[in-house]
Amino acid sequence: MPVEPLQIVVGAVLGFASAGSLRWWQYRRELWLARVEQFCGDVEAAAELATIYWLKEKQKQRHPGEVDEEARRLRQNLVESEHRMLGKQIKIDGLFASFVDRLDEADADELRITLEGFTAVLTSAFNTAERPARAEEARLAQTLASDLIVTARSAAYRAVAFPGYLKFLRQRARRRQLAAIGDHPSR
Amino acid sequence: MITINLAEDFSRYPGGRYRSDGPHNGEEFREDYLVPALRRGERLQIVLDDVAGLPASFIEEAFGGLIRAGFSEASLRRQIEFVAQTPRLRRYPAMILSYIQQAAGLLERAG
Numbered sequence A: 001m002p003v004e005p006l007q008i009v010v011g012a013v014l015g016f017a018s019a020g021s022l023r024w025w026q027y028r029r030e031l032w033l034a035r036v037e038q039f040c041g042d043v044e045a046a047a048e049l050a051t052i053y054w055l056k057e058k059q060k061q062r063h064p065g066e067v068d069e070e071a072r073r074l075r076q077n078l079v080e081s082e083h084r085m086l087g088k089q090i091k092i093d094g095l096f097a098s099f100v101d102r103l104d105e106a107d108a109d110e111l112r113i114t115l116e117g118f119t120a121v122l123t124s125a126f127n128t129a130e131r132p133a134r135a136e137e138a139r140l141a142q143t144l145a146s147d148l149i150v151t152a153r154s155a156a157y158r159a160v161a162f163p164g165y166l167k168f169l170r171q172r173a174r175r176r177q178l179a180a181i182g183d184h185p186s187r
Numbered sequence B: 001m002i003t004i005n006l007a008e009d010f011s012r013y014p015g016g017r018y019r020s021d022g023p024h025n026g027e028e029f030r031e032d033y034l035v036p037a038l039r040r041g042e043r044l045q046i047v048l049d050d051v052a053g054l055p056a057s058f059i060e061e062a063f064g065g066l067i068r069a070g071f072s073e074a075s076l077r078r079q080i081e082f083v084a085q086t087p088r089l090r091r092y093p094a095m096i097l098s099y100i101q102q103a104a105g106l107l108e109r110a111g
Helices: A005-054 A069-102 A105-123 A135-160 A163-179 B008-009 B026-038 B054-069 B073-079 B091-108
Strands: B004-005 B044-049 B080-083
Touching: A005 A069, A005 A105, A005 A135, A069 A105, A069 B091, A105 A135, A105 B044, A105 B054, A105 B091, A135 A163, B004 B008, B004 B026, B008 B026, B026 B044, B026 B054, B054 B073, B054 B091, B073 B080, B073 B091, B080 B091
Parallel strands: B004 B044, B044 B080
Antiparallel strands: none
16 A cells, blocks of 8 residues: 555654654653752762761850960861851752652652751751750761652652652642642642 | 841841851841731731741741740741742741741740
């Protein structure tokens, strides 16, 4: 049976469109997963900073003429760490916001609660002039970071699996419905 | 209702707990901005957008400190609302309410 040129063209266009759409979807998925991995990397780096920071005692300068070079250097390092930790917190916030909407609601809520604890460990009591070493904060920095990383990765892998994607579409449709009737903020 | 834009009216870089920690600290925000308005019975809308970051120390002292200053959790929930359109700041309203709740719980256990 002779094939019409038009059929060939339509077939080629449809094939190109479906292959292209699939490739585009895969590309977007990889970008999204890369953001999750970047988040995990920054959480780990922030935890390392926080552990070193909290295990050092912070002492204020005793008097203007103090010439203890080591104490001065330590104070300077701690102040530098405070700024770095705050910068990490802001970056982690931004990365979290860039991927959380795509997660299952239960996973997103669990991550938010753990992230709240981690933020507190990062920036709860620095900027004070003097404080003892705090082993508890150092421990929490490591344990909460590990929890965040494991939860974020497993939530992300669930989200990109086909059943997870269908669940996300259903939850998004429900949120939009609720937002339309004014019952729930739309994400 | 009074609107307080944290970034414009206070600082884009809030940080620290106490006045002794440096400028734009939680104690300053609480005592100079929040407490006077709340004592007058005003309703507050606090806009968090455009702030570079919100350290936990600042949040706890500014808002958890309201409980220690004598306000009840119920009255704070009634009188204060938060606006955070920026995606990276959207989790902060719930975090602030959580600190208020924790401060109220601690006060109840101590009292």
